[in-house]
Amino acid sequence: MGLSDQMQLTNFSGDKKAWPVYMTIGNILSRTRNSLAKIPILLLALIPVPPKFTGESARANQAPRQTNADTLRAVFDLVLAPLQLVAQEGTVMDCADGKTRLCFHILSAWIADPAEHATLQGIGSKSCPKCEVPCEELGRDPRQIYETRNYVRYREKALRHDPAEAAGMAEYFQGLGVKIRKNVFIGPDRVNSADLHKPDLLHNIYLGLFKHMMESME
């Protein structure tokens, strides 16, 4: 399991940010995993925070945005690379009960707020990381079922498209709420990027209910 969140450190001294990434394992039951005193969550990396954009227009910022996205993907590729080696064949590990077992390490969940998911999964800020629901249809019909996102297919489609169809391709991905080449979870084997997002009580239930109730009262 991975966890991450950007946090603002200063506002008037250069807008400093920290971007920690943590990890833990699902084998630990939640009552211990959620205990800060038992330190079951380890710091995995402090992601380099890119400098602020200096371009005067969105078009001028496009190149540095892609550079930042490539840098982010390179960092995640590096940090998650060891998982690739053991996801298929496994590795023998010493366990807490004094036994050795063959373990397969597979990224199962990424605990983060929606804004962080949008950054890491390379989707729009109002897009769903799990399915292809258009942002204007969010919250409309709960019985409507949308197709699950397939980020690998997105990448293959982006890599193989004809340069002459670049405009149509950009429009296609824009309709899906996907930003091309910006998902950091495509690399690890046996990982379904759409499955990493796990709804949590705070961001997906309480805040959603609060917003819904406020709109009803108005």
Place this chain on the structure above:
Amino acid sequence: MHLDIVLSLNAIADTASSPAGPTFLRDDLETMTDSDYESDPGLEIADIHTTTGEIDDMHNDSDTEDVSRPPVRAHPSGQATIPGASRPLGEVAGYTVLNKAMTHDPCSPFSSEDDFNLATWFVRSKVPKSHIDAYFAQGLGDTDSRSFRSAYTLRQHLDVLDPFREYLVWAEASIDDGRHATTFYYPNIIDCVRYLIRQVGYSWDIVYAPLREYHLRVERLYSKMHTADWWWDIQVWDRS
């Protein structure tokens, strides 16, 4: 676009070069009669161990639940496991010796409970090293009977409590995107897993295999990650 990553340490260890384990089997391992679900010893382990065919049949049982029915609040009356999952391969070398001090002397490596409590207070109160040294220098602590007399010796004692800390070695990497060169640090994620999964302090709260729990042996119960579907599905994943 230029991206260049320079590793100054041997960060990504070849974890696959660890002692080779047996091939992962799904169907022909022996059926286990016990479970690693030790967090609730009162659970009755039912005799509904599944075969592969049964796994497929039960795969989507959660989709057919009657959503209008009130939630069931009950202890599971039945459990299903994957035969052979979590099977130990052997014993950890030196496990008994490693944990002997912890099991025989709860205050180890401190010489007394009083020492242990003082060290606990220093740590939890986040007392700076300089203040710990000043505490002993001014004779506030009974230094003759203490097993530690400075922040340095306290740190040595704390290091004994964490014998696997060598797993958490940080590697350094430099990323150059053509405009800026940035250095960042990270540990090997597999070594982090090694560190966590062998912590004796977690031993009662670690599970090694997925589990399916049932109320009245019919209704599926979901309570923890290992009782949900993801782990079960990935565990029986067919490598072919």
